[in-house]
Amino acid sequence: MVEQKAMIIGEETVRKYLTAEDVIECVEKTWKWYGEGKVIMPNKITTDMSEAGVPGWFNSMPAYIAPMDVAGLKVVGGYDGNKALGLPYIKANVVITDSRTGILRALISGDYINDMRTGAQPAIMTKLLAASTDIITIIGTGLMAYYSLLCMSKVVPMKEVRLCDISEQAQDAFIARFPDAPWKFVKCKTNEEGCRGADVIITVTNANANLVEEPWLKKGSLVMTMGSFRETSFDVVRKADKIAVDQVGQSLHRGNVKELAEMGEITADSFDIRIPEVLAGMMPARTDPEDRIYAQIIGTGMLDVAVGGLLLEKLAASGEQVTLVDMTK
Numbered sequence: 001m002v003e004q005k006a007m008i009i010g011e012e013t014v015r016k017y018l019t020a021e022d023v024i025e026c027v028e029k030t031w032k033w034y035g036e037g038k039v040i041m042p043n044k045i046t047t048d049m050s051e052a053g054v055p056g057w058f059n060s061m062p063a064y065i066a067p068m069d070v071a072g073l074k075v076v077g078g079y080d081g082n083k084a085l086g087l088p089y090i091k092a093n094v095v096i097t098d099s100r101t102g103i104l105r106a107l108i109s110g111d112y113i114n115d116m117r118t119g120a121q122p123a124i125m126t127k128l129l130a131a132s133t134d135i136i137t138i139i140g141t142g143l144m145a146y147y148s149l150l151c152m153s154k155v156v157p158m159k160e161v162r163l164c165d166i167s168e169q170a171q172d173a174f175i176a177r178f179p180d181a182p183w184k185f186v187k188c189k190t191n192e193e194g195c196r197g198a199d200v201i202i203t204v205t206n207a208n209a210n211l212v213e214e215p216w217l218k219k220g221s222l223v224m225t226m227g228s229f230r231e232t233s234f235d236v237v238r239k240a241d242k243i244a245v246d247q248v249g250q251s252l253h254r255g256n257v258k259e260l261a262e263m264g265e266i267t268a269d270s271f272d273i274r275i276p277e278v279l280a281g282m283m284p285a286r287t288d289p290e291d292r293i294y295a296q297i298i299g300t301g302m303l304d305v306a307v308g309g310l311l312l313e314k315l316a317a318s319g320e321q322v323t324l325v326d327m328t329k
């Protein structure tokens with residue numbers, strides 16, 4: 001009789017075993033494997049809860065990572081009412097199943113995994129695509145922005161970090177999370193003030209608006225959008241010298257370029273730089289220091305499944321016992 005025991009792993013345990021460095025390395029490797037064709041990952045599916053009167057949505061994001069032999073699914077949603085309950089906007093869980101039998105191996109609280117892997121993405125992309133990293137602008141200073149800057153601080157040098165948010169309280173809380181920051185923080189009154197002269201601009205809000213305008217962007221700049229809806233004017237994408245992406249399929253259906261894709265202005269062929277293929281050595285990243293590069297970071301389930309698999313490896317090596325549930329009972 002095959003044993004069918006599943007681990008239930010909570011947030012504290014996850015945080016104990018995974019450092020920012022672990023997650024950055026795992027994200028980079030997983031992107032590379034995806035570029036090499038070693039990951040199976042259907043596009044994510046969104047369930048729009050607003051149709052049921054709940055202000056929110058959740059995504060089902062399955063993946064199989066062959067080099068780790070890890071199969072699983074991330075279930076992640078954004079819920080507008082969470083803040084009032086003291087919960088983060090984004091809530092995630094990761095399910096890992098045995099790749100040969102489908103037996104549940106682990107059910108993992110996915111918040112930290114989601115947050116850190118989300119932050120790892122702009123850090124790796126900045127390393128590959130930025131012409132300079134002296135001045136970084138962050139529009140939307142919430143939780144994903146915190147993890148983004150944390151991961152960036154592990155990977156690239158920065159002199160000035162400009163913050164833009166509709167909430168000054170959010171800007172102040174963000175600054176308080178980096179008490180020993182070696183860079184200068186600047187709170188901006190307008191997005192234009194934040195963007196003019198910036199080397200790297202990251203939008204990571206839950207807005208659906210033109211937060212960045214094309215005339216504000218200097219030569220050689222890198223704009224990365226991470227929010228689930230529109231965050232720049234169409235011209236930021238249209239007039240970019242190069243368009244980069246973490247994954248093509250999903251980028252046509254969600255995020256900043258969705259509407260341009262619906263109008264037929266962006267197609268699968270529009271993405272000049274596909275990060276997984278860059279890491280696999282199949283195409284160059286930035287080739288001209290004067291290029292204005294626009295990058296969409298749509299976020300993919302393979303990253304959470306891979307980080308979940310890494311956590312299981314680390315737990316097994318530690319010998320720590322976690323809650324086991326016999327799934328036959």
Ligand SMILES: NC(=O)c1ccc[n+]([C@@H]2O[C@H](COP(=O)([O-])OP(=O)(O)OC[C@H]3O[C@@H](n4cnc5c(N)ncnc54)[C@H](O)[C@@H]3O)[C@@H](O)[C@H]2O)c1
Binds near residue numbers: 118141144211229299
């Ligand atoms: N790309 C990915 O891999 C990925 C992963 C997880 C979450 N996300 C997305 O990232 C976004 C942010 O998530 P979060 O968990 O940080 O949310 P959050 O609520 O913690 O932070 C969002 C911040 O954006 C600010 N904001 C809202 N509208 C704004 C506007 N018009 N201008 C400036 N700032 C504005 C809010 O005040 C808040 O501080 C969401 O869209 C989420 O779906 C992306």
